[in-house]
Amino acid sequence: GGPIRLHTLAAEFDDRPHVGVAITDSGIGMTPAQKARLFERFYRADPSGNIPGTGLGMSLVQEIMELQGGRIDVDSEPGIGTRVTLWFPLVEVPASITQD
Template sequence: MPGNRHDHRRHVAGKWAHHGLYFGGNQFMGMSPEQLQRVFERFYRADASGHIPGTGLGMSIVKEIIEIMGGKVSVNSEPAMGTAVTILLPVVAVAEG
């Protein structure tokens, strides 16, 4: 994973557009393998302490929208290192004219 806090990358290859988003650095805690398994569950919050705002709906909504668009989303994370979210979207040809 890159070492900066926010690393946005886009790459188009064949029929897929690859969008990568990385959250890392000192303020991002990453997730354990157990937390990562549940990241797309509605209302699941990896941090149950209440110190980080949110409802636990964000990643489940992202996954649902991306899948409706025919894409895929995956998350990789390491505790104390950060989290990488990868989104693959189908490339759609636009008719000119």
């Protein structure tokens, strides 16, 4: 229910440039144990049902990022919030495509 920040980043992984899209919230955050299970299908950090969801979202995001040749980084602190960064590899466009 609080503010969400969105910003872009640049980095290089495996000698390849990447652009990152970082999403940061100031929500409840995750414990190290919750973060370790974040990408498991149907895992719910809050099984009480107070927070809606099926537990599929982050596992699907991870699969999509892998299919794109990217990666996902997650930083989280209980009581402080979470930052998820999606790293997309930059693709070199052949000169023949960019010329009119």
